Amino acid sequence: MKYSIDTQQSLMEAFQATCQAEGVPFTIQRKTVLEVLMDREDHPTADQVYDDVIKKIPTVSKATVYRTLEMLARIKVIQRASHLGSTTRYDSNTQQHHHLICLKCDKILDYPIEKINLINYPKEAQGFEIVNYSIYFSGYCLDCKKKYNIS
Ligand SMILES: [Zn+2]
Numbered sequence: 001m002k003y004s005i006d007t008q009q010s011l012m013e014a015f016q017a018t019c020q021a022e023g024v025p026f027t028i029q030r031k032t033v034l035e036v037l038m039d040r041e042d043h044p045t046a047d048q049v050y051d052d053v054i055k056k057i058p059t060v061s062k063a064t065v066y067r068t069l070e071m072l073a074r075i076k077v078i079q080r081a082s083h084l085g086s087t088t089r090y091d092s093n094t095q096q097h098h099h100l101i102c103l104k105c106d107k108i109l110d111y112p113i114e115k116i117n118l119i120n121y122p123k124e125a126q127g128f129e130i131v132n133y134s135i136y137f138s139g140y141c142l143d144c145k146k147k148y149n150i151s
């Protein structure tokens with residue numbers, strides 16, 4: 001998700017503060033993991049993040065990237081989008097939003113909550129207390145529509 005420079009800065013600062021509080025070194029590797037995520041809008045898997053990070057830092061280990069992603073998700077600087085297929089995808093947009101998922105290329109785009117904001121969603125279902133919701137729409141992205149001639 002493309003954030004303003006100010007937002008990027010404050011996410012990075014939150015990350016740095018947590019590293020310091022937990023006694024984890026705030027290394028260039030960890031910094032780059034968050035930078036890569038903030039640069040992408042397609043909800044990458046951990047492997048895709050790793051592929052981007054290794055282009056910038058060839059010595060980075062997969063374990064570092066994975067652990068950093070989990071830490072970022074835990075402190076809510078990013079979120080895990082586990083409902084989007086079997087592989088965990090990471091989302092640097094932590095605001096409530098919906099998703100558009102391409103059936104051909106697996107691309108996942110954000111769809112703003114303002115466009116479909118259910119005022120009357122149930123607050124309880126079968127004893128389950130509902131605190132939040134998101135909707136995903138599947139279909140074909142612009143690129144795939146052109147590529148596969150879908151009209
Ligand atoms: Zn597509």
Ligand SMILES: [Zn+2]
Binds near residue numbers: 091097099
């Ligand atoms: Zn998203």
